[in-house]
Amino acid sequence: MEASTVSLKEARREGMRRSWYRFSRSNVAIVGLVGVLLTIVLAIFAPLIAPYPQHASAFVDYENAMVPPSRAYLLGSDPSGRDILSRIIFATRGALKMGIGVLAAVVPLGVVVGLIAGYHSGSAIGVIIMRITDIFLAVPPLLLALAVSAVLKPNLFNAMMAVSISWWPWYTRLVYSMVCSIKNEFYTQAAELTGASKSHIMFREILPNCLPPILTKMTLDIGFVILLGASLSFVGLGEQPPTPALGTMVADGAKYMPQQWWVAVFPGLAIMFIVLCFNLLGDGVRDTLSTEEV
Template sequence: MEDRNGNVEAEERRKKRQARTENLKRKWYQFSRNKMSVVGLVIVVLIILAAVFQSLIAPYPQHAKEYVDFANANKAPCAQFLLGTDAYGRDVLSRIIFSFRNALMMGLGVLCVAVPVGVIMGLIAGYYKDKIGSTVIMRVVDIFLSLPSLVLALAVAALLEPNLFHSMMALTFSWWAWYARLVYGKASSIRKEYYIQSAELIGAGRFHILFREVLPNCFSTILTKMTLDMGVVILMGASLSFVGLGEQPPNPALGTMISDGYKTLPENWWLTLFPALAIMLIVLAFNLLGDGISDMMSSGEG
């Protein structure tokens, strides 16, 4: 009898693994149908690899730190320096590669804090929609959303010491409200569904209903927005660096490189062009990836 029960359980586990595998295959097929999304995924993977192995990939890793070589200052792109050098003789390509890590840290750091805070607030406000607490939460969210994110981040960053961590805090302060509003709308629309009412009737706790019943139905929307927001947050972080409120020299930052380079336009055009193209590439890649994830998730829901 025990052997028979063990065989039945093993067969059930095998079927579950097979079902998960088939589901992943279907999702990948839906994602891969959008060729531009695959291109975005490849670019994102390459950027991540460049950030992880920056010391091995960069032609001149020492140029990402305190380094001066006036003999090679302001050199145009050539065989030795593919993207040219800056006013201190530092290789622009190496500094762009080293800036990828801080850019990804900026995006991940902001989203890792803003998303949980916003999602929890949105779940509570959406599920308890007719309560006073829900109204208070959403009025606070409306106040934050009424202010442009970049302006609010600039105001907060200006009060703090300029560095990468404080610029992340400033963006987080202005970003959580978007997720609160997004999840509030989703939670409000499904709070009266039959499976939510059934969970309430059998005595399920509020925590179980919010995080095991409501949240999974918001996951695809949250994931899609996170992917799209990743590029936007990096762009915002570069904007803070551009005005001197982000990562400080000599540490490389794309916004700082553009800020230093535009002062010498049009003579030293490469100092501004290539960091700007790097930002554009990051934002474009995450947007293409987000479009593919959106298609994949919407197909799964259908």
Template sequence: MKRTLAILLANPLSLLGVVLVSLVVLSALFADFIAPFPEHRGAVVDFVNFNKAPEWPYIFGTDLVGRDMFSRILYAYRISLILGVVVLAIAVPIGVTIGLVAGYLGGRWEYALMRLTDVFLSVPPLVLAMSIMGVLQPTLANGMLAVTAMWWPWYTRLVYNITRGEKEEGYVLAAEVIGASRAHIIFREILPNCVPAIITKMTLDMGFVILIASSLSFLGLGVQPPTPDLGSMVADGAKYLPDSWWLTIFPGLAILVAVFGFNLIGDALRDILGAEQ
């Protein structure tokens, strides 16, 4: 703990990342209590207050049907974090398992699994996700599926490279000599040494998943109205720039805060876990 605290205090940007991510997470968790107009997350119309510039009580202004932008951004954070957590919860085990098996077993397993991974890596991530969403109905569940399909290969490649180096280490050779099973060696001996790199990448990827999901929504392929989503809010407001600037600026800044915060924390974790090793 002392080493961790020392590393954090030595880098003010790490502390900034902790603050930003904490704000994003707390905003999503307690949106029901923080949002001044929680009912505005749904299909609400208030033409009396439509398209208002930022003023009290609408500190981020209102959209074209009178909904409070600040309240909708808080709920959009909840959607983005749910999507990020679910995508990583599915993609990481798949990618890590394939990488471990390919890296340790080698031979035909390595060739088959890594060529499959290369096929997915050869397609630009956003293009792959757009292709999947173009076939499926644009819903939150299908959006998670599309992003997951493009995310697991990166963990496969990461863990595969680590495993190829680790399997020649003395502790692995010792486990093989005493007759440990392949499953034991892969998941009890090699996997723990991959965990620091996996955790760091997961933290960085939370920001990138939010960015990709927002990009899909910006193109109309993500979460559909009236559910609030940062990408669709930016897309809707872009038509009315520069007059109604708040419709685009505030959702765009919300994306920036989330992505920037997770990247700063990822860098901090890389320093901390590297120091512990």
């Protein structure tokens, strides 16, 4: 009989420790986590890590143009004589800005709208919200981005906005379907019967039970958003030159395939690496959270 005065902090710490244990049992998830952390470190400390930081902006050195991978230029140089490795390192900034920025805008909006719609499902408010959501879902993000940049000017922010507009409904749908079932659970009913406010029921009773799937979707989505961002910059709608963007680099390098393959292949591999790591991390998070429910 030990005198156990379990405090809230200890209980939380214990929960964290368990989650980490479940997560760390999957090697693949650890690979994903390490890759993601590496990408973040590269993005933050790009000026310190990149061998030629000045190559990330408008810089021309025709004498060293199209140098194949060598000791001086590990991944070769591009038609303007810029180091591809340095440019890739700087381009991770745009990729992460895209992924994180879009989700930061999309998740709160989509979740709150989904909560409100789900809580009022069956009444007119719920139906109207979900039909509006369906309309937004029908907009293809690539076309919308084209339209937005035709009206405004093509840059990273506008690309993020275009992707966000077509991305939030997925969260609304996800949350909506969960709220519809959770609001009929007896614990929600109990709160309602005792007279708790709508906001308490939505944000304190229902929302915490929706979080695991939302979190899983978020980590899986970052990869897809980055991929979509790369496609946008491939067609010239993302970060504008001279700021390096992975999609733009692939597009520019495609002209020199297959002789000067390094110009297009290495940025392409970088996209693949980042997206893959986020997806592996997402799978790990999903497995951790889904076993926790049992």
